[in-house]
Amino acid sequence: MFHRFKMTGAILALTASGALAQQTDITIGMQLEPPNLDPTGGAAAAIDEVVYANVFEGLTRFASDGSVVPGLAETWEISEDGLTYTFSLRDGVMFHDGSSFTAEDVVFSLDRARAEDTTNAQAALFAGIESVEAVDDTTVVLRLSAQNGALLFNLAWGDAVIVAPESAGTNATDPVGTGPFVFADWVQGDRVELTRNPDYWGEAPALEAATFRFISDPNAAFAALMAGDVDAFPVFPAPETLGQFEADPRFSVIVGSTEGETILAMNNQSAPLDDVRVRQAISHAINRQDIIDGAMFGYGTPIGTHFAPHHPDYVDLTGQSAFDPETARALLAEAGVSDLTLRLALPPPSYARRGGEIIAAQLREVGIETEISNLEWAQWLEQVFRGKDFDLTIVSHTEPMDIGIYARPDYYFQYDNPGFQDLMNTLTLTADPAERSELLRSAQEMIADDYVNGYLFQLAKTGVANANIEGLWENSPTQANDLSGVRWRQ
Incomplete structure (x- = not known):
C-alpha cells in the first residue's frame, strides 16, 4: 500500500508539472482601461497597450529593442530622391473577419489617417504623404511631397495600423485586425479578452488566450498578483511594494525603461x-x-x-x-x-x-x-x-x-x-x-x-510577473504589451 501511494503521488506530481507546462492562457493587469479599442481613433496609451501587435498591425512595427522591423510590409524600396517608397506586402494575410488583406486596405487606412476630417490623434505623422497607390494586391507605392527620414518609424506607430473599410467604423468596440490575437469580449470596467488567431500569417503565438484586467487601485493590484488572479502586471502601479515581490521566488520583477x-x-x-x-x-x-x-x-x-x-x-x-x-x-x-x-x-x-x-x-x-x-x-x-x-x-x-x-x-x-x-x-x-x-x-x-x-x-517600466512567464518586454520602446512571443516556461 505504501509503494502504491508513492507511485500515485509521483503520477500526481508529474500530472501537475505537465499541467503547468501546458498552461496557454495569461491574465495581464493594467491600471487604466482604454476608452476605446481603436488605435487610429484615440490618444490614450491604454489602447495600444491592449491591441498593438496583438490585434492590429502596421506596415512596419517596433521590436522589443526599439528597432523598426517589417510588419505587413515584407520588404520596401526607396527611390534615390527619397520621395517614393514601394512596399511589397505579405501575401495570404487575412483580417479576423475572414476578409483578405490587400493593398487597397493600405490605401484606405493611410488616406483615412491623413484626411482633413481625420480622427487620428497623430495625424501629423502622415502630413507629408502626397499619394498612396495600390499597384496590385501586394504592392503599394507611397509618394511624399518632401523627404521624410522618419517615415518607416512613423508607420510603426499604433496610429498607423492597417484597418479594413468594412470594419473601421466599429473598431472602437469590436476591433478587427490582422494580428496574432482575435478580439473576443470587452466587459467594460473589468477586462478585455483575446483569443489566438488560427489563421495568423506569421508564427503562431504560444498563448491560446489572453485577458487584460483593469485594476486602478494599487493595493488591489498588489492583492491580485499575490492571489494569482493576475499573472503579470507589466507596468505595476505600486513601486513601493516591489521589494516584497523581489523577495518572493514566485515572481520576477522586471525593471526597464520606457518612452x-x-x-x-x-x-x-x-x-x-x-x-x-x-x-x-x-x-x-x-x-x-x-x-x-x-x-x-x-x-x-x-x-x-x-x-x-x-x-x-x-x-x-x-x-x-x-x-x-x-x-x-x-x-x-x-x-x-x-x-x-x-x-x-x-x-x-x-x-x-x-x-x-x-x-x-x-x-x-x-x-x-x-x-x-x-x-x-x-x-x-x-x-x-x-x-x-x-x-x-x-x-x-x-x-x-x-x-x-x-x-x-x-x-x-x-x-x-x-x-x-x-x-x-x-x-x-x-x-x-x-x-x-x-x-x-x-x-x-x-x-x-x-x-x-x-x-x-x-x-521607469516597473513590472511584476509570475516567474514562470517569459517573453514579456523588459523595456517599452512603444506603449504596448506585445504577447506574440510570451509563453509559460516548460
Missing part, C-alpha cells in the same frame, strides 16, 4: 503661463528627485527636456531648470506675479496623483497656490487634452520619439514657436543621421530654453 517623458504640462496660452518667466519660475520650484522618491519610490530618471535619456541623441539639460526656489521667487517678482493660484488637473496614474501633491507643496514654497482636481481618464482626455481647459497637469507621454508634438500649436499645452516648427520641418526633410542628431539636440535645447513644460522624469 514616457513625465512632465508638468503648462497651458502656454493661459495667462500668466504665457510669460516664459512664470514657466521658468515653476520649473525652478520643482525638486525632481523629491518627486521621483515620493511618487515613484526612487524609480525614474530626471529629465530636463522632452527626450528619452536612453536615446543616443539625448542632451542632459536638467541643470538649466535645477531646483532653485530663490530664483523662482525672483522670476515671479520680475514678472509682476503675486497671489497666484493655478488649476492642477491630475489624471488617475499614481505618478500623477502622488506627484501632484508633492508639486503643489513645492509651488506653495515659492508663493504659488494650486487647486487640485482629480480627473478620471476619459474626463482628462475631454477637458485637458481636447478642451485645453487647465493650467497645469501631470502626464507621461509614452509615444516613441515624440518631440514633434511641440511643433503643433493646437496641441494641448499650446506651444506656438515658428522657429521650432521650422526646425521640425527641416528634421523631416533630413535623412543624414549626423544631421538629424544635431537637429534633435537643437530641438531639445529650444524647448528647454522656452521652459514650455516642467520636465520631471523618464518613467
